[in-house]
Amino acid sequence: MDQPSENYIRVRDRKSETGGSRDLSYPELPEPLVVGTYDNHTHLEIADGENPMDYREHLELANQVGILGGVQVGGSVETSRWSAQVAAIEPRLLAAVALHPNVAAEYRSIDELDVAIDEIAELAKEPRVRAVGETGLDYFRTAEELLFLQHHSFERHIQIAKDNNIALQIHDRDAHEDVVETLLRVGAPDKTVFHCFSGDRALAEILIENGWYASFSGTMTFKKNQELRDALAMMPRELILVETDAPFLTPEPFRGRPNSPYLIPLTVRRMAEVRGIAAEQMAQELTSNTEAVYGSWAEGL
Numbered sequence: 001m002d003q004p005s006e007n008y009i010r011v012r013d014r015k016s017e018t019g020g021s022r023d024l025s026y027p028e029l030p031e032p033l034v035v036g037t038y039d040n041h042t043h044l045e046i047a048d049g050e051n052p053m054d055y056r057e058h059l060e061l062a063n064q065v066g067i068l069g070g071v072q073v074g075g076s077v078e079t080s081r082w083s084a085q086v087a088a089i090e091p092r093l094l095a096a097v098a099l100h101p102n103v104a105a106e107y108r109s110i111d112e113l114d115v116a117i118d119e120i121a122e123l124a125k126e127p128r129v130r131a132v133g134e135t136g137l138d139y140f141r142t143a144e145e146l147l148f149l150q151h152h153s154f155e156r157h158i159q160i161a162k163d164n165n166i167a168l169q170i171h172d173r174d175a176h177e178d179v180v181e182t183l184l185r186v187g188a189p190d191k192t193v194f195h196c197f198s199g200d201r202a203l204a205e206i207l208i209e210n211g212w213y214a215s216f217s218g219t220m221t222f223k224k225n226q227e228l229r230d231a232l233a234m235m236p237r238e239l240i241l242v243e244t245d246a247p248f249l250t251p252e253p254f255r256g257r258p259n260s261p262y263l264i265p266l267t268v269r270r271m272a273e274v275r276g277i278a279a280e281q282m283a284q285e286l287t288s289n290t291e292a293v294y295g296s297w298a299e300g301l
Helices: 055-064 077-089 110-123 144-164 176-186 201-210 226-234 261-275 279-294
Strands: 037-042 067-073 093-097 129-138 167-173 192-194 213-216 240-242
Touching: 037 240, 037 261, 037 279, 055 067, 055 261, 067 077, 067 129, 067 261, 077 093, 077 110, 077 129, 093 110, 110 144, 129 144, 129 176, 129 279, 144 167, 144 176, 167 176, 176 201, 192 201, 201 213, 201 226, 213 226, 226 261, 240 261, 240 279, 261 279
Parallel strands: 037 067, 067 093, 093 129, 129 167, 167 192, 192 213, 213 240
Antiparallel strands: none
């Protein structure tokens, strides 16, 4: 792989989206975890905060609080290429590559979309690329007449994951029924992860039945999201993962401020409370599950 040209890509400078209403300072470091674990979904290419950090700064802070590494996730050809390049030289990162469903809907035709997906398929062959993601369906932003592009992209990404025997990271927003239908009809990869799980007990039951993973983000700490905590409480220990989706979805008590992998301990401790176990046990279970899904961070360099 070529060397990454920059420390991060200013794909989206979130400061410009807020009109100054957000607190743009990064939160202080939380109490370190005694047992280390991983952030299985993060976007370190996106600039955020008063002083945006590059991926190495994020990881160094994460290491200080017991976070061992993460999965750097692409959502376009550009960010997927960057993710694969960084993972190839950074032992604390693995990569996921894909076209986000909303990005897929921006292409003018199936033919144009397929050209982009073909590049994702090539990136997925790299040894440090351990997942296809994030892909899926998003009915929140995309116009109905463009959803056929999302469906086509999703099915092709599923096949890429199966062809390479790597995990699938699913983006599912307001589309639970159709995401599940597609997975069952097309055939899900052996390791299928619902990134930023946003369902309820009914969706959790479907994941359990099919052996699919639920990845919980800072949203499970939000006061209004009791249904997420109810779903977490019923999931088998071997099907639970944790993530930041940084720079988004910062956990309480810092909701709205910039997110980073170093804030994972806040979510892990809240997850442990919901599960009725010690934070150390929660972290150990998450670490075991994450390595089962993505393999060793030490391989492929």
